[in-house]
Amino acid sequence: MNFVDELRWRGMVHTMMPGTEGLLEKExxxxxxxxxxxxxxxxxxxxxxxxxxxxxxxxxHKPLALxxxxxxxxxxxxxxxxxxxxxxxxxxxHNQECIKKxxxxxxxxxxxAPNRAELVNNYDWMKDFxxxxxxxxxxxxxxxxxxxxxxxxxxxxxxEARDGLSFTEFTYQLLQxxxxxxxxxxxxxxxxLGGSDQWGNITTGAELIRRTNGGEVFALTCPLITKADxxxxxxxxxxxxxxxxxxxxxxxxxQFWLNVSDEDAKRYIKIFTSLSKEEIxxxxxxxxxxxxxxxxxxxxxxxxxxxxxxxxxxxxxxxxSGILFGNATSEALKKLDEDTLLSVxxxxxxxxxxxxxxxxxxxxxxxxxxxxAIFPSKGEMRKLVxxxxxxxxxxxxxxxxxxxxxxxxLDEKYLLVQxxxxxxxxxIAK
Numbered sequence: 381m382n383f384v385d386e387l388r389w390r391g392m393v394h395t396m397m398p399g400t401e402g403l404l405e406k407e408x409x410x411x412x413x414x415x416x417x418x419x420x421x422x423x424x425x426x427x428x429x430x431x432x433x434x435x436x437x438x439x440x441h442k443p444l445a446l447x448x449x450x451x452x453x454x455x456x457x458x459x460x461x462x463x464x465x466x467x468x469x470x471x472x473x474h475n476q477e478c479i480k481k482x483x484x485x486x487x488x489x490x491x492x493a494p495n496r497a498e499l500v501n502n503y504d505w506m507k508d509f510x511x512x513x514x515x516x517x518x519x520x521x522x523x524x525x526x527x528x529x530x531x532x533x534x535x536x537x538x539x540e541a542r543d544g545l546s547f548t549e550f551t552y553q554l555l556q557x558x559x560x561x562x563x564x565x566x567x568x569x570x571x572x573l574g575g576s577d578q579w580g581n582i583t584t585g586a587e588l589i590r591r592t593n594g595g596e597v598f599a600l601t602c603p604l605i606t607k608a609d610x611x612x613x614x615x616x617x618x619x620x621x622x623x624x625x626x627x628x629x630x631x632x633x634x635q636f637w638l639n640v641s642d643e644d645a646k647r648y649i650k651i652f653t654s655l656s657k658e659e660i661x662x663x664x665x666x667x668x669x670x671x672x673x674x675x676x677x678x679x680x681x682x683x684x685x686x687x688x689x690x691x692x693x694x695x696x697x698x699x700x701s702g703i704l705f706g707n708a709t710s711e712a713l714k715k716l717d718e719d720t721l722l723s724v725x726x727x728x729x730x731x732x733x734x735x736x737x738x739x740x741x742x743x744x745x746x747x748x749x750x751x752x753a754i755f756p757s758k759g760e761m762r763k764l765v766x767x768x769x770x771x772x773x774x775x776x777x778x779x780x781x782x783x784x785x786x787x788x789x790l791d792e793k794y795l796l797v798q799x800x801x802x803x804x805x806x807x808i809a810k
Contacts, residue, residue, distance in 0.1 A: 386435050414559070415446065421479070428575070437487055633689065648680055704804070710775045739785075
């Protein structure tokens, strides 16, 4: 496989230094991509870069994932209008371990292959670097004029925020440039990968290497992912979509991909999966025949959920989706863990009732009219139950005065009431 060709048809090349393709055809190349360790999980905004490393390794080259322990302590001004909070070393080390575990699902760190992936942390080579040494070794090679001309610097100096740029953030491009120099000298790393907003920082590194030891290195960036409507990718009303199930449940993760637009699904399936060109073209053709079946979204959601979580999590997410939109059974409902149950029924009307009432045993008609106002009157509820239009926990309610006890509770505290086909209510016993 040819790495650049692979990225090209996937729509993952934004800018590339001349000579990059020639280098990749000539030898096994070591490349690095920087990841900011400001949290102990990656989110889907990181995924395009991670997929670049994955394709790079699959094409026979050696990927280095650089966790920016040192640069994360400062914060990159690119595309930001405010200074970052600074993290302490213990937090950074914890974040690094968590990120490595996540990257292990995409990259081979463990085998004996010559191109096995490595995780490096720039804090390891920056922590003992004195300011005087840095000024002499790095600072003298790059002029202030060169640094000032960078778009990321210009935007902050002339942007709407007008808060200017601290010296700390101004030096960021030198720190990132030094990473490239260090990896070039210690790991023979000749290529840096990144998002298109990193181009300025990457070229500073290439320039630093040229001026320090005359070496020639290369760069390739991917476009920043957006939505077809111009909105920000990977953000929802509740915040980032994380790769860690503690922050974004596999069900919510699956739903995010399932709900992307047709236009976005065509782009995302190329960027965020390892499916072949032929298979993707086949899926797009099938989708265009019957867009309402959402073939692309379903396959995209499947591939990414299995890659990030597991096949079991994917199957559970599909089953959970069926509870709200399909003819799922009460067995499927009872299998849901509490987090998924609440995710599935987020937004449906909720009622709180006293658990003691249910422990004592209470008639359904009293519970769902007096304690929780799901039905406007007992007469209306009786009529609906007799017509088979009321379900409790996905089973038809046999009688309107059926006794409800703690045995009916899901996760020992929830009752799911369904009125008609589409109206759901969650009763929470407290």
